[in-house]
Amino acid sequence: MAIDTVTFDFHNTIAQCDEWFQLEIRTLVQALLRRVDESGTRFSDATLAAAAERYRALRLEIIQHGNEQDAFSCVDQVLDELDIQLDEPTIERGIHDLMLAALPDSRPIPGVVEAVRQLADDGLKLGIISNAIYHPFLDWSLEKFGIADAFELVVTSASAGLYKSRVELYQYTTDELGSSVDRTIHIGDSYRFDVLGARAAGLKTVWFDTGHTEGFGEDADLRVTTLEGLADTLLDRFEIRTP
Numbered sequence: 001m002a003i004d005t006v007t008f009d010f011h012n013t014i015a016q017c018d019e020w021f022q023l024e025i026r027t028l029v030q031a032l033l034r035r036v037d038e039s040g041t042r043f044s045d046a047t048l049a050a051a052a053e054r055y056r057a058l059r060l061e062i063i064q065h066g067n068e069q070d071a072f073s074c075v076d077q078v079l080d081e082l083d084i085q086l087d088e089p090t091i092e093r094g095i096h097d098l099m100l101a102a103l104p105d106s107r108p109i110p111g112v113v114e115a116v117r118q119l120a121d122d123g124l125k126l127g128i129i130s131n132a133i134y135h136p137f138l139d140w141s142l143e144k145f146g147i148a149d150a151f152e153l154v155v156t157s158a159s160a161g162l163y164k165s166r167v168e169l170y171q172y173t174t175d176e177l178g179s180s181v182d183r184t185i186h187i188g189d190s191y192r193f194d195v196l197g198a199r200a201a202g203l204k205t206v207w208f209d210t211g212h213t214e215g216f217g218e219d220a221d222l223r224v225t226t227l228e229g230l231a232d233t234l235l236d237r238f239e240i241r242t243p
Helices: 018-037 045-065 071-081 088-105 112-121 135-145 168-176 191-201 230-237
Strands: 005-008 125-130 153-156 184-188 204-208 222-224
Touching (some): 005 112, 005 168, 018 045, 018 071, 045 071, 071 088, 088 135, 112 125, 125 135, 135 153, 168 191
Parallel strands (some): 005 125, 005 184, 184 204, 204 222
């Protein structure tokens, strides 16, 4: 069946931003407590270490069962487990400010802006499927790169309530895009999630191999090591339906 939809992973496929990524997976609660410290409330080194440890454990638990929580919910749960009382506005503002402070570090992967523009101009439906707990950061980055208007849909694990360890996330996204899994190509750098996960859901897959050791590429429909010229590569390799 001809392809009419292309979905992209975000981190290390659309954008590189290590500061944001570390907040997402390891440091968010610890960074929030340090930010609160600036207003006069002191937390011990042991408390900060416990916050980082519990938050990381929560993120790993979510990867395993696949039921995602957003940034506020994750932070609130860890603080409750540590018996730390912070009001909702403080948590929400702290998360927002920490994520926004990471935005200057967000930059597009070489070649991706041109690829997105060409695919959109060719009439393909474009979407993003990302494991991310703070959805606004993706919107900010896409606006910064000048390609927000090219995407019909941005789906994060937080917005869908599903991590990429749940194949339903891919079905949900293609349904929302008005397409189907057998008419969609997914592109991403994670062999586990962007290749094996998307393939299990029924999508064609393109593995952006950046040197990870988590896979070897046999399960991907196509392996690329650069996004330069990606749109032409897809048009040559797959049966693409254009208007």
